[in-house]
Amino acid sequence: MRQRKFRGKTTQESKFFSKNEWVFGTGVKYDSITEETYISTTIKNDLNEFDLDIQVDPETVGDFVFLDIRGNEVYEEDILQSDRYYFDEAYYGIVYYDEESCMYYVEAQPRASSKVKGISEGISNNIEEYKWEKVGNVFDNPALIR
Numbered sequence: 001m002r003q004r005k006f007r008g009k010t011t012q013e014s015k016f017f018s019k020n021e022w023v024f025g026t027g028v029k030y031d032s033i034t035e036e037t038y039i040s041t042t043i044k045n046d047l048n049e050f051d052l053d054i055q056v057d058p059e060t061v062g063d064f065v066f067l068d069i070r071g072n073e074v075y076e077e078d079i080l081q082s083d084r085y086y087f088d089e090a091y092y093g094i095v096y097y098d099e100e101s102c103m104y105y106v107e108a109q110p111r112a113s114s115k116v117k118g119i120s121e122g123i124s125n126n127i128e129e130y131k132w133e134k135v136g137n138v139f140d141n142p143a144l145i146r
Contacts, residue, residue, distance in 0.1 A: 006025055006063055007064075008037065008039045008056030008057060008060045008061040023039045023041055039054050040053050060077075068132050068134045072133075074132065079092045079144055080106060080135065087108070090114045091108045091114070093106035093130075106124070107122060107125075111144065114146075
């Protein structure tokens with residue numbers, strides 16, 4: 001059985017993380033009373049290893065999906081490129097999860113630098129159809145897409 005991995009951006013500064021820093025962990029917790037979301041992570045230093053729940057922005061929480069062609073971890077809402085048409089020059093792909101079909105897919109979004117009129121915008125593609133390379137994510141690199 002594979003181990004689930006998640007990421008999310010911190011909402012506040014702490015002893016271990018800066019505000020808006022990515023936190024990676026093995027679980028996501030939601031506190032229904034405070035309406036706060038947490039990533040469960042392990043902190044290691046020279047002497048100790050301990051588990052912490054770090055508060056994150058729920059909009060940034062994403063599940064690990066696969067490794068790209070360079071071995072980089074790809075999570076939900078990462079921005080991908082491929083050398084195959086139409087992801088080669090005009091479009092990037094953004095990773096999403098479809099709850100209805102219970103599968104991940106890549107949605108075509110025009111590159112900010114592209115002159116394309118959007119004929120393929122929004123088309124969903126099977127992740128396994130292409131060899132993908134991660135180029136960013138929608139939170140840190142919104143200028144890549146339009």
